Structure formats: C-alpha cells, structure tokens
Amino acid sequence: MLAHLPVLQVIVPLLAAPSCLIIKRPVLVWMFTLMVSGAAFLISIALLQQVLASGTISYEMGGWAPPWGIEYRIDELNAILLLIISAISTVVLLAAQTSITAEISEDRHTIFYALYLLSLAGMLGIVSTGDAFNVFVFLEISSLSAYAMIAMGQGRRALWASYQYLIMGTIGATFILISIGLMYQMTGTLNMADLADRLPQVANTKTVLVAFAFFIVGVCLKLALFPLHMWLPNAYSYAPSIVTAFFAATSTKVALYLLIRFTFSVFGYSFSFTTLPLQELFLGLGLLGIFIASAAAIYQTNLKHLFAYSSVAQIGYMIVGFSVGTSAGLMATLLHVFNHALIKGALFLALGAVMYRVNSVQLNDFKGLARQMPLTMAAIVVGGLSLIGVPLTVGFVSKWYLVMAVLDNGWWPVAVLILLGSLLAIVYVWKIVEVAYFIDPEPGTPQVSEAPMALLVPVWLLVAGNIYFGIDTRLGVQMAQSAAQSLFGGSP
Amino acid sequence: MLLCVAVAIVRMKDLLAVVMLLGVYGLLSASFFVTMDAVDVAFTEASVGAGISTVLMLTTIAMTGRNESAPPYKHLLALVLVVMTGALLVYGTMDMPYFGFAEAPANLHVAPRYIQDSMAEVGVPNLVTAVLASYRGFDTFGEVMVIFTAGLGVLALLGLAKPPKDGDAEIDLLHDKLHEQHLVLRVVCKMLIPFILLFALYVQFHGDFGPGGGFQAGVIFAAAIILYGMLFGLSTARRVINQPLVLLLSGIGAMLYGMVGVVSMLKGGDFLDYSVLLSDPIAGQHLGILLIELGVGITVASVMVIIFFNFAGRIEYLQRKRSRDKQG
Amino acid sequence: MIVGLYNYWIVVILMMIGFYIVIAQGNLIKKIAGLIIFQTSVFIFYISIGKVDGATAPILADQFSQYSNPLPHVLILTAIVVGIATTALGLALIVRIKEAYGSIEEDEIQEKDNQEC
CATH class of the missing domain: 1.20.58 (Methane Monooxygenase Hydroxylase; Chain G, domain 1)
Structure with a gap:
C-alpha cells in the first residue's frame, strides 16, 4: 500500500465526499469527516518521510507512463504543502461541529461537510499533481466547493461575496487554462517535468512569453496579490467561521505553491527571472500590498475584515521573499507560508469562538471581552504578536529570515520597509487589545461566558504551534531550506 | 457569425434575447467544432451550450426579471484592459504554428501514441x-x-x-x-x-x-x-x-x-x-x-x-x- | 501569415468580447453570459490547436489514415463540464441574490451594502 500513498492522499477525501451523503446523520458525518482528514494528515506525514528518505516520488495514474498519462509527483515542496493543508484542515475540523451548529441550519450540515472534503481534496490534488491540465481540474473542484461554502455564511453579503469570488476566480482559472493551452501548443505536452524539458527550446518565442504572462496573472488573481485582492476581504469576512479559518490558512498558499512550482520547476529560474521584469514587479507589488493592505486593516471595524486585509499584507511579505530570487529568499517565503498558516488559522478560529458566543465580530462588541472570554482573547493576543513578528513566536522567525535574505542582496531599503510594515501590524493589533482589555463593556450588554472546550482546544493547539515553532525553529527551517535548495537545483 | 452573435450580446438589453443568442452561440460553436473534427466536443457543446445552460438561464430569468435596468459602466477602463489583454494574445499568436499544420509540436510529441497505439493498448476505436x-x-x-x-x-x-x-x-x-x-x-x-x-x-x-x-x-x-x-x-x-x-x-x-x-x-x-x-x-x-x-x-x-x-x-x-x- | 493565423485572431476577438462583458457589464446574468462566451472561445482555441489539414475526426476506421489530434478534444470535454458546473452555481447564486437584495445589478447591490454600514 505504501507505493499508493500519493494517490491515496487525494482520493481518500475525494471519495469520502459522496460517502457523506450515505451517512446522513450530521454528527456522524462530522466524525467521519474528521477521521478522513486525520487519515489524510497521517498519509502526508508518511509521504514526507518517504520523500526525505528516498527522494522524489512519481506515481503513474492508470498505469500509463508520463507524459501520456497523468503523473503525481511528490518532492519536498509538495510534501510540505500537503502536510500544512491536511494538518490545518484536521485541527479546524475539531472545532467544526460546535461552530457550524451555531452558523448553519442543521439540514445543510451533511452537504457542508461533503463540500469541505471536496475542497480539501481539490487543494491536495493541485499540490500533488505533476500534470498541468490536472491542476486546472482540481483547481475547479476546490474553487467550486469554496464558492458554495462561502455562500453558506450568514446574511446576504455572503452571497454577494461568493458571487464576486466566483467571477474573479473563474477569470483567473480561464487565464490559467489559456496559458496551459499555449504551452501545450508550443511543446505538445502537459506533463510538468516534460514541459520543463521542452520549454527551453522554444523559450524565446512570443507565444511562450504570453503563456507565462497569462499564468502569472491567473495565479495572482487566485493568490489575491495586491491589486487583484478585491475578492478576498469580503469572501473571508462573510463565510462561516470554520471556512474562513480553513481558507485563510491554506487556499492562498496553494496559489503561491503554483506560482513557485511553475516559475521554478516548469519555466525555470533563468527564464522566469530574466525575460520579464518579474523581480521588480513582484517586489513593488509586494511592498505596496504590505503597506496599503495594512493601512486598510487599521481602519476596519469588523475583525474578520481586519484580519483578511492583514492576510493580503502577509501575502505581500511572501511575494517580497519570492522576488528576492535567491534560495534564502525562497526559503523565507516557504517558512512564512507555514507560519502564516499557523497564525491565521489560530486567529480566525478564535474569532469563530467569539462569533459563537457574541454572534458578532464587530470591534464595538469586543469591549471588555477579555474578562469574559480570557482564554479566547489571550489566543488572539498571542496570534497578533506572532503576526507582528515578536520574538519567540513563529512570525518572528520568518520575518527574520526574510530580512536576512533581503540584506544578503544588499537591498537594505527593502528591509527597512519590511520593518515599517510590521509597525502597522502593531497598530491594528493594539486596537483590538485596547478595546478588549481596557474598555469596559457598555452597560446593558449581556454577559457571555468563555467559549466551549470544543473550540478552545483547537484554537490553543494552533497557538501552541505558534509558540513551539517560534522557539524550536529547527524543524521548520530545515524543511523550508531543503525544499528551497532543491528548487534551485543546479542554478545559482 | 460567432462574432456577430457575440457583439449582439454585448449590445442587447433584453436578457431573454441575450439567453436566446447565447443558445445560438453554443450551437454555432458546436458546428464549428464539427468542422474542426471534434465531433465528441461538438456533441457535448450542443447539449450543454445550447441545451442545459439555456434552460438554466431561462429559469433564472423567470425569477429575476428579464430587463437590464442599469446602463453598463466602467466603460473606458474595462475597454483599455480588454484591448491590452487582446493585444498581448495577438502578440502571442505571432510565433504560433499555423492553423491545421500537421507538423505542429502539439501534434507531434504526445498525441501520435494515442493515434497509433491506442487500438493495441486500449482497444477502442x-x-x-x-x-x-x-x-x-x-x-x-x-x-x-x-x-x-x-x-x-x-x-x-x-x-x-x-x-x-x-x-x-x-x-x-x-x-x-x-x-x-x-x-x-x-x-x-x-x-x-x-x-x-x-x-x-x-x-x-x-x-x-x-x-x-x-x-x-x-x-x-x-x-x-x-x-x-x-x-x-x-x-x-x-x-x-x-x-x-x-x-x-x-x-x-x-x-x-x-x-x-x-x-x-x-x-x-x-x-x-x-x-x-x-x-x-x-x-x-x-x-x-x-x-x-x-x-x-x-x-x-x-x-x-x-x-x-x-x-x-x-x-x-x-x-x-x-x-x-x-x-x- | 494572415491565412495561417486568421483562426486564432478570431478566437482572440471572441475571448475579449466575453472578457469585456464580464468586467464592464453591471448585470449579474450578463456577466455569466460573458463568462460563457469567454470560456467557449478558449475551447475553440484548444480545438484549433488539434486540427490537422486533410485529417478526419479521431475515430479509427479503415478508410482513413490521418486523424486530428484527440488530446485537445479530451481536455475540452472536461473543460466544458467544468464550465457548465460554474454556470449552474453562478446562476443559483444570482437567484439567491435577487431574493435577498431585490436586484441583480452590481451597483444597486453595492449601494445597499454601503447603506447598511
């Protein structure tokens, strides 16, 4: 069975989705979903070990050798992403039953979990596959289920947010489809490794250049890179809390993975960084994103909105690391992918707990909440500190490596700007702390009690991860380093 | 023909007419697929483009009303964006192999095995x-x-x-x-x-x-x-x-x-x-x-x-x- | 050159008409219509790649020896299905939006949201 792990990683959740319809009873469906996600998590651990022990794994779907058949190809980069996605999904699911009981009517729970599994399987599929067109198919599985889940949020704004996301997401996916078509036209293959072999021969054609440009634009739409981020704040804010926590921690990371995979492995470093002014473009957009989105976050009164804008800013950091174009920069980006998943997973899940008790995430309703929900608020504070990049949290680790990578290149103004960006994060995190800890609740507001254990345990699991990996940095740094180095393979 | 229909859809205010034209568009592209030897695709496009999606559109309009009230806006910016994207694509076509060219890379690398060996390997005509x-x-x-x-x-x-x-x-x-x-x-x-x-x-x-x-x-x-x-x-x-x-x-x-x-x-x-x-x-x-x-x-x-x-x-x-x- | 690339240029124009409808029109149903045109023209582009002059449809028969490339056909079959799935979901969203907002015009919905704030 060990040889089948790559495909099991994806088809276990994929086939579990229709099985949900057979089980029907909401509580059982939840337990089933949790088990499936847990199984996916175990598989991803086993896969990572296999990759570390014996190098890249290739799996041939239908027994057809690539490039004729579809290949699953797992190397260190994929394995790390698979681990992040399935781990976050499992922790988030622990809290799911309690949280969605409050937010979604019970007759839709079964459908919700089936969609959740589809979305999970879609993301895992995008990351595992070694075939360009297969990426598109699984991208659509994860996107369609995402649109549907976001629309299940409370209130009519969820519908509107979902529709906007659907339009933007479909445009992005169609751009990617055009790009794949152009690549196929010039090379006659869809397999990524084969594309990497054959693209250099046609690298100086206009068609390949356009293919690259379309791919970048399409992925950046999905990635919500500034200024293509307009869909993200609403989609995150009005979706059910569980969905927000899951997506904020994973879905943009998958798009980032695609960006890294195609620029480094498919088009190749020298093509990607020399034919287009990609480096300057991404550096500029990344920095702009950090500042504009952080500034926007400061003015938000809805905390989900606030952290959503902060997500756009964090994507800016990742893109800056990417644009450095060195192994160190890429490593900082990967590290931040891992760390940001922990941070935002914890923060949005904690907001879910607030939502469960207070039924609102407006800043005004946080007055004095620190006394009523001390553990939840403490989690938000630790998450916030991590977001700023205070030492002993994971946020510090990735910012440290990012600044080092930037300085290595002699870009000291950029390093200064990154630190200034962190100051903005202090402002918006402080805003929350101030309201929750130092302002008394308005008289007449009902007392609320601490969130139930079912929500607190997963929140604190993630918070503990924030601190643990902030102190013991070896594991994360090692993995990110070896993945980054393997991507840089022969190139300097 | 496809072009005419598409332009008409841009200009049309009556959503019912838009949907009908969209059906026509689907059917036209289906026949276009036939001329390009893609019979399976044509079959699907006809049943989806002219069939299912038209029916769905009609049911939607039955619930939302058929008139478009607000005038289209953001004209200029959108136009600039679209023209730029289109120009980029046309630029990309410059180095493409010509339409129908049998020696194009797309038809040489992976595809020949499907045509030559699949009868022996899969056994389906x-x-x-x-x-x-x-x-x-x-x-x-x-x-x-x-x-x-x-x-x-x-x-x-x-x-x-x-x-x-x-x-x-x-x-x-x-x-x-x-x-x-x-x-x-x-x-x-x-x-x-x-x-x-x-x-x-x-x-x-x-x-x-x-x-x-x-x-x-x-x-x-x-x-x-x-x-x-x-x-x-x-x-x-x-x-x-x-x-x-x-x-x-x-x-x-x-x-x-x-x-x-x-x-x-x-x-x-x-x-x-x-x-x-x-x-x-x-x-x-x-x-x-x-x-x-x-x-x-x-x-x-x-x-x-x-x-x-x-x-x-x-x-x-x-x-x-x-x-x-x-x-x- | 004009003859050789003519087909692709038409496709590009179609794509851009669809793309224009999606981003410039305020009516939600029309946006979906734009998406359909946009996607369908991408389908035509793919099928154009696989066309071989003088060849026939890729169904093996004794009297033919040259076939068009079947691979783009397969890809597009999948893409058409993905397209209709997106359309169905988008239309379902529109129905719910109409019920909740009483409108399917982008600016009116935006206005109603702003008023609430």
Missing part, C-alpha cells in the same frame, strides 16, 4: 474515448467530482428543507390549467420520452465506437426527465422522481468511478489501471471504460436533474410565498 477514459482517466474522475460539487453547491443554495406540500390549491389549479392548454405537447412528449431515454442508453454504450459517452448520455437522459417535469408540472414529476434518491445516485455514480480505481489498486495495478481488472488487458480496459462511463452517466444525469429541480422548485416556492403574502 473512438480515440477521444480512449484518451478520456484511460490515458487521462484521472482528469475525467476529477471532472465527475466537479459536476458532483456543482450539484451539492446548487442544493446548498437553492434546496428547500422539505418539498412544498401540494396544499396550495390556487397555484395547483393554475398549473393544471396551464398544462391542459398544452395537451398536444404533452401527448407528443409522452411518446417521445421513451425514445429519448433509449437514445441516451445508445449514446451511453456506444461511446467506444462513435461520438458519445457517459457525459452526453447523462445530459440526454436528464433532458428527458426535465422535459417531463416541464410539461407535467413539478409536483407530478416529484412523485415519479424521488429527490433524496437522485442525490444518492449522484454520489453512487462518483463512487462507482472511484471504486473501479480502488479495485485496480487492490489487484496490484496503479489507480485506474484497468488492464489488471481481467486477465486479458484489453478486455480489462473495455470493462473499466464501460464501468467508469456508466459512473459518469449516472452522476451527470442525476446532478442535472437535481440542478433543474432545485431551480424550478425555487420558482414554485417564490410563487407560493407571493400568494401567501397576498392572502396574509
């Missing part, structure tokens, strides 16, 4: 079916899951907790009257429906040899049921078609596909390797393709039915709500 179901069977599995996702999504959005009871006499009466007017249509269709179903089965099992396959068959099969629903009223159709059962079927179709893959894994092959299903690889391929096409057909047909019934059910629900509001 329709090359599209061979590639779709076997070489790239995993894509098709993904495609089935996409459809399944859409079905669940529509159900999550439009599904009603319980189907409306047939209590509202006034509306039912209205429906009955409406349907009596279409007596001729009803009789003709009642005779037609068995043939449509039969044709669907033919398309389902003949996909190995001619154009067709699970997806097209599923759509045709669903079309027969939708036709029935349109002419005999939803409540009658609901008596014949049990919704939870249809939902279950859509899952079962997807499971069937997946299970074929799992069985081939248990038999020592890779996921979806049909050759190991039977002792003779070619027979195994045939069996595998037959089963997965059946899975595709079941899922597609049931999802289409789910989608249509939930759209139409929503209309009914809105009508009842409105009449209740009036009475209350």
